[in-house]
Amino acid sequence: MASVKPSVPKGMRDFSPAEMVKRNYIFDTIKSVFRKFGYQQIETPTMENSATLMGKYGDEGDRLIFKVLNSGDYLSKAQPEWLATTNAKLTNHISEKALRYDLTVPFARYVVQHQNEITFPFKRFQVQPVWRADRPQKGRYREFYQCDADVVGSNSLLNEAEFILIYDEVLSKLGLTDFTIKINNRKILAGIAEIIGKPELIVDMTVAIDKLDKIGLEGVVSELLTKGFTQEDVDRLQPVILLQGANAEKLEKLKIILSASETGLKGIAELETIFGYLQSFTLLKATVEVDITLARGLNYYTGAIFEVKTNETVMGSIGGGGRYDDLTGMFGLKGLTGAGISFGADRIYDVLEELKLFPEASNQTTRVLICPFDISAETFALPLLQQLRTAGINAELYPAGAKIKKQLDYANNKNIPYVVVIGSDEVQSGEITLKNMQTGEQQKVSAAQVSEAVK
Amino acid sequence: MASVKPSVPKGMRDFSPAEMVKRNYIFDTIKSVFRKFGYQQIETPTMENSATLMGKYGDEGDRLIFKVLNSGDYLSKAQPEWLATTNAKLTNHISEKALRYDLTVPFARYVVQHQNEITFPFKRFQVQPVWRADRPQKGRYREFYQCDADVVGSNSLLNEAEFILIYDEVLSKLGLTDFTIKINNRKILAGIAEIIGKPELIVDMTVAIDKLDKIGLEGVVSELLTKGFTQEDVDRLQPVILLQGANAEKLEKLKIILSASETGLKGIAELETIFGYLQSFTLLKATVEVDITLARGLNYYTGAIFEVKTNETVMGSIGGGGRYDDLTGMFGLKGLTGAGISFGADRIYDVLEELKLFPEASNQTTRVLICPFDISAETFALPLLQQLRTAGINAELYPAGAKIKKQLDYANNKNIPYVVVIGSDEVQSGEITLKNMQTGEQQKVSAAQVSEAVK
Numbered sequence: 001m002a003s004v005k006p007s008v009p010k011g012m013r014d015f016s017p018a019e020m021v022k023r024n025y026i027f028d029t030i031k032s033v034f035r036k037f038g039y040q041q042i043e044t045p046t047m048e049n050s051a052t053l054m055g056k057y058g059d060e061g062d063r064l065i066f067k068v069l070n071s072g073d074y075l076s077k078a079q080p081e082w083l084a085t086t087n088a089k090l091t092n093h094i095s096e097k098a099l100r101y102d103l104t105v106p107f108a109r110y111v112v113q114h115q116n117e118i119t120f121p122f123k124r125f126q127v128q129p130v131w132r133a134d135r136p137q138k139g140r141y142r143e144f145y146q147c148d149a150d151v152v153g154s155n156s157l158l159n160e161a162e163f164i165l166i167y168d169e170v171l172s173k174l175g176l177t178d179f180t181i182k183i184n185n186r187k188i189l190a191g192i193a194e195i196i197g198k199p200e201l202i203v204d205m206t207v208a209i210d211k212l213d214k215i216g217l218e219g220v221v222s223e224l225l226t227k228g229f230t231q232e233d234v235d236r237l238q239p240v241i242l243l244q245g246a247n248a249e250k251l252e253k254l255k256i257i258l259s260a261s262e263t264g265l266k267g268i269a270e271l272e273t274i275f276g277y278l279q280s281f282t283l284l285k286a287t288v289e290v291d292i293t294l295a296r297g298l299n300y301y302t303g304a305i306f307e308v309k310t311n312e313t314v315m316g317s318i319g320g321g322g323r324y325d326d327l328t329g330m331f332g333l334k335g336l337t338g339a340g341i342s343f344g345a346d347r348i349y350d351v352l353e354e355l356k357l358f359p360e361a362s363n364q365t366t367r368v369l370i371c372p373f374d375i376s377a378e379t380f381a382l383p384l385l386q387q388l389r390t391a392g393i394n395a396e397l398y399p400a401g402a403k404i405k406k407q408l409d410y411a412n413n414k415n416i417p418y419v420v421v422i423g424s425d426e427v428q429s430g431e432i433t434l435k436n437m438q439t440g441e442q443q444k445v446s447a448a449q450v451s452e453a454v455k
Numbered sequence: 456m457a458s459v460k461p462s463v464p465k466g467m468r469d470f471s472p473a474e475m476v477k478r479n480y481i482f483d484t485i486k487s488v489f490r491k492f493g494y495q496q497i498e499t500p501t502m503e504n505s506a507t508l509m510g511k512y513g514d515e516g517d518r519l520i521f522k523v524l525n526s527g528d529y530l531s532k533a534q535p536e537w538l539a540t541t542n543a544k545l546t547n548h549i550s551e552k553a554l555r556y557d558l559t560v561p562f563a564r565y566v567v568q569h570q571n572e573i574t575f576p577f578k579r580f581q582v583q584p585v586w587r588a589d590r591p592q593k594g595r596y597r598e599f600y601q602c603d604a605d606v607v608g609s610n611s612l613l614n615e616a617e618f619i620l621i622y623d624e625v626l627s628k629l630g631l632t633d634f635t636i637k638i639n640n641r642k643i644l645a646g647i648a649e650i651i652g653k654p655e656l657i658v659d660m661t662v663a664i665d666k667l668d669k670i671g672l673e674g675v676v677s678e679l680l681t682k683g684f685t686q687e688d689v690d691r692l693q694p695v696i697l698l699q700g701a702n703a704e705k706l707e708k709l710k711i712i713l714s715a716s717e718t719g720l721k722g723i724a725e726l727e728t729i730f731g732y733l734q735s736f737t738l739l740k741a742t743v744e745v746d747i748t749l750a751r752g753l754n755y756y757t758g759a760i761f762e763v764k765t766n767e768t769v770m771g772s773i774g775g776g777g778r779y780d781d782l783t784g785m786f787g788l789k790g791l792t793g794a795g796i797s798f799g800a801d802r803i804y805d806v807l808e809e810l811k812l813f814p815e816a817s818n819q820t821t822r823v824l825i826c827p828f829d830i831s832a833e834t835f836a837l838p839l840l841q842q843l844r845t846a847g848i849n850a851e852l853y854p855a856g857a858k859i860k861k862q863l864d865y866a867n868n869k870n871i872p873y874v875v876v877i878g879s880d881e882v883q884s885g886e887i888t889l890k891n892m893q894t895g896e897q898q899k900v901s902a903a904q905v906s907e908a909v910k
Contacts, residue, residue, distance in 0.1 A: 006507055066524070112461055124472065277837065
């Protein structure tokens, strides 16, 4: 057989044991906090019926959805003209399933399909991979995990306040000490467009002011002027864009600016309620900041909007979310309000790696390696091996027959912190040498003491 | 929009919160034991290049592999004659990726691709879904999880002995008390065919004697006679098929029967070595039984073969595995020996469900629900909510505004064991009523005592 070195499809990844330990650390932390706040895990299938996904993500999204070829004799009803037609038409004939593109649409489908079994408010989380036929590039993959928590069927703003607590707890637990949860409200953005008298330009407006960080005030102004705003509009917008001060101060200033907009005032009131809830809670490390330039998924969110950034290194947003008023309408179930957040696991991974925040020790790895000189040492060591495992310690015995040097290399490569070397001396005396692979320190212990010594 | 009730593709499943708690319980137990024995987790992509998968599972397997349509303009080079051709030929033109069909071939690909980064012996486990375009039926799905542990690069039979320990520990931890790990050896089967003088009929022979349980001795004999065995052959086979007694006894009898077959004797010696290892260990609940009729994946395994059955209910095998001498040869890396086992998670789920072995309590679910009568009770309750969570207790507050009845229904539906109801009395006195939802018992406690009371 030709031995072309095998590989994975572009944009997709293998995860090595060392990477899995770190990824599990992140996912387990996120899941444990989701659960602490009453969110329950669900899983949906990798494949959905194409009808469930198509048309939900815009034309670009439709193009990026991976389609699965029908199984069996999919060509049996083939018509020659199919090939003269467009991709999309042929695809409909030979494919009726597609891979999950995000976790939100499958969740909406789940809620509608199972609405009679679900107790509302339904707080669910989901940690599963999604697939997008995007052009792969640094930090962008064709297969990646999403970590979403959403609540549907509750309009209480306590949910929004708790999302801030969840971000705070997860990221603090992961060792981050300086990060900002930016918050805005879609209704405030609508109010701003309204008082300028250009409600129809809300998208252009938010797209422009969203770029303040990157292109500065001058850039924003010139973009606004090309999009149909007058100099007078821009003059009225400027104090909003440049809003400064503490959160309460910003909201007070906004109240004056938006006093003529009912929608705008409602958005401010919502943020005030969320801050009211937060006063009863203690945040660990997060800074919460009202940011009027924040605009996420504008066609989608209807209330509060979140975005999370670390201040310890340069990195795009590591989380985001918001409230939407009509998630399940696309599947015929109207009027179910919801709110949700997600964590960007790949970016969080890169941040923890860069800041060296991954813990040294892990209960996912082997703690003790027993290294026997020969087969009689191996036999001697078997009860010790079981004793360690019975004590709940991850332990391995390197099968007899290899040089000790090779066995120690194995321990080093697997990052095993303790090694027990057993030769004929140990077999005779029953006393064992325990070596700490990090410090090089050795100590003589009895077999019975090993479990305690390595705990 | 038309509101056709949405559904999932046939043979695929949503997993509800209650199902996820149970599935995680099984997966977490399996993973923790794999780790305890030094196995490390990896993950491979959902999609592999078709060339990696095709031809590895036989013609039937090739047919059952889900193929993914090329993204972008896959028809740009379309030739009209494609449609006049076979499915397989067209597929090659429009699809170059396919979904993982099992965990073994991707693992082999992984080992070859990453051979220079891997420390051998490489003990890896993998818990991921696989996809097969099989006809769905009861207990057979088109998407299901596999849980595999394999070691490559070690020919020590300690690995085989440890697989028995792993089965024993996992299934005992899950609450099973009566299960049998059947063990055989491919070399013994080869030896039997050899001494009958029909080595070329080994497959027909093992396929026939594998059915002893189902069709009885008479059935096996008549099948053998139609497959090219003579009555004399059958007479020589009969004592082997009907081998009785304790394991050591069976092996002694086999030694006599197979005394002329070097291969057969080697198989017996291997089993004896495995049993030798087991003498140094204490099994929790497992019975280990030499079963000469056991034949799994004959074209694949070369040494020991395992299969696990529960004796507490009627169910097919809940686990299996064995040693193979050439896993990575298909990708050009020859001579790397390996051995592995897998757990049948869906079947184990059904067994635990039937025997009511799933634990009542879980740290995956909410432990306390706080039920406020009104908004001032809600405000009063927020510090209590945070206090519980800080103590590591999964807790929720039902947002104010719903009737207490509805809140208690929510607790019942989510199986929340403790409820705290807070009204104006509680706000004034600071004393709280904690209700145990299982017993109905109520107790008055201070806010500070709630964490202790529900732990």
